[in-house]
Amino acid sequence: MRLSRPCLILLLIVQLAACGVMKTTPVPPPAPTSQAQQVTRAQTSTLQKIGTISVNVIGSPMNVEDAIQQRAQFAGARYYLIIMMSETIIPSQWYGQAILYR
Template identity: 50%
Template structure:
């Protein structure tokens, strides 16, 4: 049993590296809010969270998130969840909004 402890620890540590993200820069801001990954949020200012509930498809929920992010004046957003509710055909989505350090979109 003592022989397997180092092996198990090594495998667990190796597995943790699968969840580590290397920080990456966000793309240049545009007039429209852009979806980014969590690894691209470094150096950005968090504006808050939004949620939507849309009838249709997951794409409809994603479009509603993008529209709401544009209304809020965000440069970027990270989708956290897109899930069908208990009502078939109704989708719920949440996202976190971010802005550049200067806080505004640059065309």
């Protein structure tokens, strides 16, 4: 099956427009504190990535956030970006991943 020329042009326009959805305007991160701080993707453009961590906890999403913050602090990170948080197939068991930044 061949697509007509207008359909191909429309498809190309939609694909190019979708590329702009993933672009974020850089925002400066907050000033460093004595505790590791969670940041957004837009705040990571000037930060240096130092690694990744993962946690597996029993509890709630807040417990995952607390565990990630503690692990980031222990690793010497000033900032962290949570990239995934999901409940496992076991009820109340949560898994999370984060990128650490200096």
